[in-house]
Amino acid sequence: MAALLEIKNLHAKVGNKEILKGLNLIIEAGEVHAIMGPNGCGKSTLSAVIAGHPAYVVTEGEILFKGEDLLKMTPDERANKGVFLAFQHPIELPGVSLAQFLKTALNAKRKANGQDPIDAVAFMKYMNVRATALGISNEMLKRPVNVGFSGGEKKRLETFQMAMLEPDFCILDEMDSGLDVDALKVVGQGVSVMREDKRSFMIITHHDDLLQYVKPDKVSIMRDGVIIKTAGAELVKEVEASGYDKF
């Protein structure tokens, strides 16, 4: 397997506070890679930096995605190269319907790939198949993005967006926080269905809830802005048994 994502000596700060302190990470194509760590270790910062959030400033190091310098790209360019971030706290967009939003997003990706916009009928079919699979009703598609949905529904909608955009690299930022078992199953199934040779996942979490439904190929432990250990799925059990202090 070739590296899809390669992070070398990454330092990043928000305001004057350095949060990532020389982080190294390799994620291969097709790999499901869990990043586990205690609260405040910089996990969510890592996902924000990969997606290109303007509040985080990279001071040193590099991120290569498919061999290209990701840090030179705008957030939308990164997305159209295949990076998808499922948000821990999905943002509400009043007045923007989910269906319209997804059509705009899908067409932006098609444009970036030199394709014509999808026609209305083909889009409806494409969307309805994925919506049905994840239990997204017609009524939900017409509503404004994330407005008035419960925490569990929002996470399901993030999974649905991921299924719609078919990214090569999916970052799930604390998708399991605040989810009940049913919602966790839906998200887990959504990920499992999308799992394939070329697609990689980075699952950020601080416990093993989601990992019971999606078995990772690799697990990295993050502490204080760096990755301190990477191993196979057995590492999840070690964390659950004895916490992060032993690392």
Next chain:
Amino acid sequence: MTNSNPFLIHTKDQVVVKNPDDKSWVFEVDKNGNLWVDFLQMDADLNVLVNLQGEDAKCKINCAYLTNKNNNLNIDIKVLHKYKKTTSEQHIKGIATGESSVSFKGVIEIPKSCPKCDGRQHHRGLVLSPKAKIEAVPQLEIWADDVVCSHGSAIGPLDANQLFYLQTRGISEKEAKKILLSSFLGDLMPEEFSDTIQKWMDENA
């Protein structure tokens, strides 16, 4: 040539309309009268005076401003409830970019002699550039008891997290801004103005 400061009078039942100059409007709404008018201001001042001067007279004034460069807009909307049981609504939303500045002054006046009136005024402004400025001065002069009156004003920049969220879905910054600006204006302005608004968004988002 398209008018860059269009208006549309939807309803003017029992209303005398005066337009003393191209920036000023006076509407006299008589008993059971109903006025509904939309204004879109891009580079000119607006000065509106509404006299609600008969029982059950109503008015709805919608105004959007979209301004750029070094334009300086003064938007004055004054509603005088001169009779009991009169009703007014003012909905104002606007976007300023470049080095433009906007001053909105909205007056609702209900004298002591006019009970059971209902006056509302809502203003929201979006400031898109560091040098643009929006100032709102709501002025409510309510002397009568037994009236309903509400007002609100909020001015701020685009939400950076909304913008980022749209961009993480592959939508360019410019398109994302256009989506957010359109949703901000919502359906305040009529279909007739949509080409003018769209063109402004294309050039200024």
